Amino acid sequence: MASTLITHIGELATNDPERPGTLGAVTDAALVIEGRTVAWVGPAASAPSPDSVDSVVSVAGRAVIPGFVDSHSHLVFAGDRAAEFEARMSGTPYAAGGIRTTVAATRAATDEQLTAHVGRLVQEMQRQGTTTMEIKSGYGLTARDEARSLAVARQFTDETTFLGAHVVPSGPDGEPGDPTAYVELVTGPMLEAAAPHARWIDVFCERGAFDADQARTILAAGARAGLRGRLHANQLGPGPGVRLAAELGLVAVDHCTYLDDADVAALADSGTVATLLPGVEFSTRQPYPDARRLLDAGVRVALASDCNPGSCFTSSLPFCLALAVREMGMTPAEALRAATAGGAAALGRTDVGRLTPGSVADLVVLDAPDHRHLAYRPGVPLVAAVWRSGRPLGPTAGGV
Structure with a gap:
């Protein structure tokens, strides 16, 4: 089962009800994908070693949100x-x-x-x-x-x-x-x-x-x-x-x-x-x-x-x-x-719409430092990359 560490996330919106705030946001974050699901989420400083995963992707300070x-x-x-x-x-x-x-x-x-x-x-x-x-x-x-x-x-x-x-x-x-x-x-x-x-x-x-x-x-x-x-x-x-x-x-x-x-x-x-x-x-x-x-x-x-x-x-x-x-x-x-x-x-689902361990690894990389830019910059194509079920669909706006 392939694993990927996504790191250098400026703001990660998890929608985890166990984390504080409306979005359960983590700054300076990382997450690990195994197969089609999220395996780990947290501060980048505490992330698993790059040597423990198959690939590493840096999003260079961009925000990551659930799909x-x-x-x-x-x-x-x-x-x-x-x-x-x-x-x-x-x-x-x-x-x-x-x-x-x-x-x-x-x-x-x-x-x-x-x-x-x-x-x-x-x-x-x-x-x-x-x-x-x-x-x-x-x-x-x-x-x-x-x-x-x-x-x-x-x-x-x-x-x-x-x-x-x-x-x-x-x-x-x-x-x-x-x-x-x-x-x-x-x-x-x-x-x-x-x-x-x-x-x-x-x-x-x-x-x-x-x-x-x-x-x-x-x-x-x-x-x-x-x-x-x-x-x-x-x-x-x-x-x-x-x-x-x-x-x-x-x-x-x-x-x-x-x-x-x-x-x-x-x-x-x-x-x-x-x-x-x-x-x-x-x-x-x-x-x-x-x-x-x-x-x-x-x-x-x-x-x-x-x-x-x-x-x-x-x-x-x-x-x-x-x-x-x-x-x-x-x-x-x-x-x-x-x-x-x-x-x-x-839709009666708890496996999507969030980025928590066990959820489907559907995520969006924004060409912006945090989620506020979605409303702050209306009409601007801020979606830089989309991952669905743990796999990238390809670069869109900014690309990563």
Whole structure:
């Protein structure tokens, strides 16, 4: 089993709860990788001898952080909605109906075209420091197209989510679809086709999509099929989704833009992770979620990209992190933790999103002395190198 000592780390963000501070940071640090996992972490002065490892890498005072964990993305699609974005920037409000445009393009695409497109987006994410990503279906909305979307996603990650309950598709002549019949399809033949390729099931619980009773029915069917539940909720306005997620003890509920005191209390009491997606608000000009309110109430918070062709076509978690600091009341350390350990918690994982002995050796070398530069220098490609499962993916910005 090959071993590597990474040394001369200016600041190492470990997310170790046993170490002080939001990030459990160690200055003048080093770490040892054995195989695909972290074997040792601590001050460089106390590191194992270089003679005891197979290779030594100096990062010359740069910061090292855990790889980003993007717990919410929609990468399996075809086409784009740039015209919709342009219209929105000119004053047309965002609504969920634009999803149907992408559905038509995705159904028409071949498996090979979808796979190539997802591969390009995954590489884009990795170049920006994302080492674990969740990928949803939701642009097929037939049993066949949802299953093949998930089969494509499964080539890139085990964190795949069945989102057949994205919207109710239109009828063959463009007439409104039948919600009751569609829920029966989602919980029957579509779920049967999709479940072998998925770990999670999700529902867009929102006006223009699915109500609380429909969401409850779909999540219950998913649970019987062995899929863990999550929800899109409270994105477009107040609604019952966040409290439903808390009531059901879901691992995570995503968006959480419009919350009242009862929603916040329910999240704090349940332990359900509130996944915030500031790229959406940037792209739709809706109000940003109040992360400060959630953190002060003791709610666990994650940050994710929600990369999708309609409401948020960014794959950059560093960009989302900078938005969270600028617009949502988070400190740079809180935002970094939310995009790493927070994202891992939203996926029910403790093996990623941290750099502690036994964790997967997913790490990012920043071309900066500490984590604050991620928000301090927004839009600047600070990712110098990315390691995934103990192996470098290659130099990106500064190179090491």
